[in-house]
Amino acid sequence: MCYHSRSMTAAGRIEELRAEALSAVASADTTGELESARVKYLGRSAELTEIKKSIRDLAPEDRKTVGAASNRATKEIEDALAGRLDRLSAAEREERLRSEALDVTLPGTPYPRGSLHPSLRIIDEVVDFFVGLGYRVAEGPEVETDYYNFTALNIPPGHPARTMQDTFFLDEGLVLRTHTSPVQIRTMLSQEPPVYVVCPGRTYRRDSDPTHTPMFNQIEGLAVDEGLSLSHLKGTLAAMARQVFGEGVKVRLRPSYFQFTEPSVELDVSCFNCGGADPNCKVCRGAGWLEMLGAGMVDPAVLEEVGYDSERYTGFAFGMGPDRMAMARYGIPDLRLFFEGDLRFLRQF
Numbered sequence: 103m104c105y106h107s108r109s110m111t112a113a114g115r116i117e118e119l120r121a122e123a124l125s126a127v128a129s130a131d132t133t134g135e136l137e138s139a140r141v142k143y144l145g146r147s148a149e150l151t152e153i154k155k156s157i158r159d160l161a162p163e164d165r166k167t168v169g170a171a172s173n174r175a176t177k178e179i180e181d182a183l184a185g186r187l188d189r190l191s192a193a194e195r196e197e198r199l200r201s202e203a204l205d206v207t208l209p210g211t212p213y214p215r216g217s218l219h220p221s222l223r224i225i226d227e228v229v230d231f232f233v234g235l236g237y238r239v240a241e242g243p244e245v246e247t248d249y250y251n252f253t254a255l256n257i258p259p260g261h262p263a264r265t266m267q268d269t270f271f272l273d274e275g276l277v278l279r280t281h282t283s284p285v286q287i288r289t290m291l292s293q294e295p296p297v298y299v300v301c302p303g304r305t306y307r308r309d310s311d312p313t314h315t316p317m318f319n320q321i322e323g324l325a326v327d328e329g330l331s332l333s334h335l336k337g338t339l340a341a342m343a344r345q346v347f348g349e350g351v352k353v354r355l356r357p358s359y360f361q362f363t364e365p366s367v368e369l370d371v372s373c374f375n376c377g378g379a380d381p382n383c384k385v386c387r388g389a390g391w392l393e394m395l396g397a398g399m400v401d402p403a404v405l406e407e408v409g410y411d412s413e414r415y416t417g418f419a420f421g422m423g424p425d426r427m428a429m430a431r432y433g434i435p436d437l438r439l440f441f442e443g444d445l446r447f448l449r450q451f
């Protein structure tokens with residue numbers, strides 16, 4: 103074959119390949135198809151590539167024309183590929199954005215609403231009341247040492263008052279706290295007077311019947327300052343009772359006994375349901391009064407134990423059971439319902 107005709111054949115073939123490639127590029131509908139076209143027409147084993155490699159075998163005068171033609175074709179195909187790629191990727195991005203679009207105006211999936219546990223409602227109200235008076239909230243551990251739970255509260259080892267508490271004993275020297283009163287001790291040891299704290303928390307006793315559960319809540323309160331007396335205690339707790347049970351309720355103090363207070367009292371609230379008038383009242387069972395809490399003036403021995411000057415400072419303390427208060431308020435007959443986690447019960451509040 104003469105060089106002339108070889109070069110003509112090559113140039114003609116380049117022209118055919120160029121046209122084929124451009125139409126393949128133009129008709130590629132995806133970036134994937136476009137890539138196949140690139141490989142087919144410009145890839146390592148593409149025919150055009152082969153032609154370029156064989157240029158050095160051509161007669162010198164043909165090299166120029168075939169080389170120029172193949173370069174032009176290559177450049178044109180590359181430009182077409184780049185242009186098409188821009189258009190296709192823009193379209194694909196559009197499509198992806200469209201298919202992933204979220205309509206933020208659609209209504210959401212409703213999420214079931216919870217409600218506050220009845221004990222927690224009382225705890226919140228009581229704590230809110232005291233925080234409003236300037237009290238601070240203090241907390242302590244549920245696994246407590248024998249010292250904080252008993253000894254520091256004037257209940258020494260071997261004292262009969264210990265057996266009244268149905269204690270869960272853990273390892274040597276540790277108990278599940280039987281009341282929140284140890285938080286009084288921890289608070290006083292960590293700061294100087296004046297002290298005004300409320301201490302809500304879980305407490306534990308070995309007890310289980312309709313009005314006792316092995317775990318129950320308490321709220322402890324402690325005020326230590328100069329010049330505090332029993333009338334401050336009564337005024338404070340009466341105001342709290344009115345807030346939680348209603349403006350109309352009255353309170354009365356009955357003498358009582360606690361190891362860590364002297365004198366000790368129990369505080370009753372007039373029945374918020376019948377006002378003391380209904381002998382068949384379901385809430386007070388005709389008693390007219392509801393027992394609400396234990397309280398008293400902090401025993402000077404307790405103040406001395408934490409290093410407070412009991413000549414200068416006096417204090418009052420109280421401990422109440424928010425679960426019992428919730429039973430009264432909501433007319434719930436069995437305390438055990440509170441801790442079974444039955445949603446049918448909890449949803450009623």
Ligand code: DAH
Nearest residue numbers: 281283396397398419420421
């Ligand atoms: N800790 C007592 C109990 O669990 C309740 C109590 C009574 C707390 C008198 C006090 C208090 O702070 O002064 O039965």
